[in-house]
Amino acid sequence: MNIIEVENLTYSYDKNEKNAVDGVSFSVPEGKYVTLIGHNGSGKSTLAKLLSGLIANFEGKITIFGKEVKKNTIHEIRKKMGLVFQNPDNQFVGSTVRDDIAFGLENRQVKSEEMDPIIDTYSSKVGMKDFLDKSPENLSGGQKQRVAIAGVLAMHPELIIYDEATSMLDPVGKKEILDITFNLRNENPKLTVLSITHDVEEAYRSDYVLVMNAGKLVLQGTPQEVFAHQEELRSIRLDAPFFFSLKQALLNRGISIPDEIDTEAKLEDFLCR
Template identity: 55%
Template sequence: MSSLKIDKLSFSYDKNVVLDNISFEVEKGEYITLMGHNGSGKSTLAKLIMGLLENKNGSIYIDDIEMKESNINELRNKLGIVFQNPDNQFIGATVQDDIAFGLENHLVKSEDMDKIINEFAEKVNMKNFLSKEPSSLSGGQKQRVAIAGVLAMKPEILILDEATSMLDPRGKKEIIDLVHLLRINQKDLTIFSITHDPEEAYLSDKVLVLDQGKIKYYDTPKNVFSHYDELVNMGLDIPFEMKIKNLLIKENIDVSECQNLIEVKEYLCR
């Protein structure tokens, strides 16, 4: 069953075409990363999926239901989004208040709220920080709180809009590790991550690459990143593992069948 389906979607700002007749499907429980240079249409696509921009050309389906003006609020409840700036998303005076914010807006009973807050704070490893103020948290911790607040609303699709782009390497690792923990514990949760980080993309189920408003590639990370020169020419980075393998292949050392750097090392040591 498709969790998300985009069919012949186009979008323009005035006469500037941002998305040009794109179509793709995401299955329930898949982890998809979306890559593309600045201005390729990545964030515009996320806003259209969330219903934050009016869609005039093409169709968006959530759980096989086409998004229309009449049902946009209902379908939006199936979606949760985390943006790139952790400071702009922290609303509450404490971690607990921040996770509670969305629950209060959905009129969750107070006797149920503490249980839900504790459950999702624990999922993102922030249960011991519930009384902490945002000023005492790192960027990665703030993003984990933002993800907890979104997950507490029990969305079917989690959209990460460059959620690691403003974090230091440690913060990025925290979020990527959390995403993979969610995949283990919430197998039906679909994750759609817009990212510039090739290391994150390399760990996803599929990579969708946008170029000048069109889909350039939509395939497994191994197949997408095999287009090494094309991606570099588009201004995209390549996973470190793929860089090493590509350099070796150019030296006529065939490591194309090696699945990871450990296997590359073993091959070279034979």
């Protein structure tokens, strides 16, 4: 079953300018971790806004959980969807971290006696349990992103959309949040994730990669398939993950590496043989 289906989606902010999203079609199957990559201005963030119903008046069709996204369906759809944006300041409502996580739960009429254990679980998962009684304003950018993510995870969404949600985290923090998300997906094989990111290493770990350029979808496939197109990716200002760059650099220098060497660990063993 497809959780997201997008057909021929087109949108422009201004009739006189070229389309920010231009005839895009793709689908995201249930239980998959899909990454969407592209350079600044490629249309990724516009696509995120379209999917979350923040922009209406588009052409084409978006279907999420089997329902077409429209004014009268978006609230129903959002109940099962968690959104985390790049700048968490735009998302805070509570005066403490605890209130902020509780806000979403209150909206879903979770009973107050059930709330504390949920808040404890998710704040400790993202490493922010010690900060529950602090004011979000006094947190660093990366800590705010952790809180925003905890708030979304606490609501047990069936679909998570990240729009550059870990851009302010340090590499270890970034990996932690990715591990948490991958673990949640492993615990709940129905959890679907669409992550809009610049982090090619995250794309390398995902199930499926979509690549956007100038509003169009230009490549899609498994990480192995997509990152084999290094020249094409470079021409649209995207890097390859470290593994692919190194493999290519070795190939260019006349070292022959068999195709079955497709992970960093295998490459280490191969080079040390």
